[in-house]
Amino acid sequence: MTDVLIVGGGIVGCAAALRLADAGLDVAVVDRGEPGREASWAAGGILAPEVEAHGPGAFIELMRAGAARWRRFAAELRERADIDCGYRDDGTLQLAFDDDEAATLAARARWQREAGLQVETLAASDVAALEPALAPPSLALRYAGGHQIDPRAAVRALVVACVRAGVTFVRAEARRVRHDGGRVLGVDGDAGPLDAAHVVVAAGAWSSLVDGVPLPRGAVTPVRGQMIELRAPAPPVRHVVFGAGGYLVPRADGRVLVGSTEERVGFVKDVTAAGLAALCARAARLAPSLAALPVADHWSGLRPASADALPYLGGTPVAGLWIASGHFRNGVLLAPLSGEIVAALVTGGTVPVDVTALSPSRA
Numbered sequence: 001m002t003d004v005l006i007v008g009g010g011i012v013g014c015a016a017a018l019r020l021a022d023a024g025l026d027v028a029v030v031d032r033g034e035p036g037r038e039a040s041w042a043a044g045g046i047l048a049p050e051v052e053a054h055g056p057g058a059f060i061e062l063m064r065a066g067a068a069r070w071r072r073f074a075a076e077l078r079e080r081a082d083i084d085c086g087y088r089d090d091g092t093l094q095l096a097f098d099d100d101e102a103a104t105l106a107a108r109a110r111w112q113r114e115a116g117l118q119v120e121t122l123a124a125s126d127v128a129a130l131e132p133a134l135a136p137p138s139l140a141l142r143y144a145g146g147h148q149i150d151p152r153a154a155v156r157a158l159v160v161a162c163v164r165a166g167v168t169f170v171r172a173e174a175r176r177v178r179h180d181g182g183r184v185l186g187v188d189g190d191a192g193p194l195d196a197a198h199v200v201v202a203a204g205a206w207s208s209l210v211d212g213v214p215l216p217r218g219a220v221t222p223v224r225g226q227m228i229e230l231r232a233p234a235p236p237v238r239h240v241v242f243g244a245g246g247y248l249v250p251r252a253d254g255r256v257l258v259g260s261t262e263e264r265v266g267f268v269k270d271v272t273a274a275g276l277a278a279l280c281a282r283a284a285r286l287a288p289s290l291a292a293l294p295v296a297d298h299w300s301g302l303r304p305a306s307a308d309a310l311p312y313l314g315g316t317p318v319a320g321l322w323i324a325s326g327h328f329r330n331g332v333l334l335a336p337l338s339g340e341i342v343a344a345l346v347t348g349g350t351v352p353v354d355v356t357a358l359s360p361s362r363a
């Protein structure tokens, strides 16, 4: 009998496991694959609330609270796991290349300033001085506080920190969450029946497919994102750069990630010719010299999408059964905060932010 069983060892499940173990609970994570090898492995690791939000409200506030935790979280993981998560805070640029895009960016800067966010408006000459490799935009926004991490390193670090904190990892498919009389009993699957006082469903895009989870089947849907990795002798840009329908994430060692597609094609993780062509075109539009770089790798992952782009973080009508899923484009950014929220909900502690809008009951 475990205190808490977590279904899914992606970045969200692992962050929750760490915080629950820190709270003194006996925690096991059940994953059918290697922890962190699904959406969390595919992600760019951009921590940019200002780019992701399209207006003031619950979403941007949640994102800001989430992003604000990463500097300390990365330092904590370095300390607890001896693994560097590649935390960098060189800022984020968002570029417009025509009048319509420039008008959209100008409107974005207005509401963000009114909401108290730090945003600079830059002309093409400012961008050229900051990032000579970029194509000249008609207008750009700069978020000096924008940051990034390497999600693969972060999950590796989380798993090590979890193991050191006493978390058990079980390699098994969870087929059914077992409950009776309105109270959760455990999880049945490849590893046989596992009993627990609490079950947290953090199974990413597959969360509403596990039997016994009280979510409508389409509550979490997969949205494929394809990525390519270019390799440069030295980083061609410093900032994370958004524009031309995509983004560039420069790593310190010269790798440049180019993302990403958003495709609703079910649970299909193929990398397609059309996807690669689109990503290459976006990279070249943002920084023409990138077109000459070798493609070092390509992959895809399935974002777990809710209908309103907010995650599901909360309880269900079944006592002891919790949902931590639907993080869509921002599960890396929100992982440290989601871990805190889940631990507070399960232990009856103080939840760090207002989670009313995140209730799974809205599914």
Ligand SMILES: Cc1cc2nc3c(=O)[nH]c(=O)nc-3n(C[C@H](O)[C@H](O)[C@H](O)COP(=O)(O)OP(=O)(O)OC[C@H]3O[C@@H](n4cnc5c(N)ncnc54)[C@H](O)[C@@H]3O)c2cc1C
Binding pocket: 007, 008, 009, 010, 011, 012, 013, 030, 031, 032, 033, 034, 035, 036, 037, 038, 039, 040, 041, 042, 043, 044, 045, 046, 047, 172, 173, 174, 175, 202, 203, 204, 205, 206, 207, 210, 224, 225, 226, 227, 259, 260, 300, 301, 302, 303, 304, 324, 325, 326, 327, 328, 329, 330, 331, 332, 333, 334
């Ligand atoms: C191309 C791409 C780029 C992205 N870029 C960013 C970014 O820059 N910043 C950001 O914040 N977010 C980004 N995201 C989104 C982010 O990756 C996700 O929101 C996040 O990884 C979700 O984490 P998760 O733990 O919920 O899901 P996952 O990482 O998918 O983990 C779910 C886990 O559950 C396991 N599982 C599922 N079903 C079962 C079952 N029945 N039994 C046992 N195990 C099961 C899986 O094996 C998996 O390990 C990106 C996503 C993609 C695809």
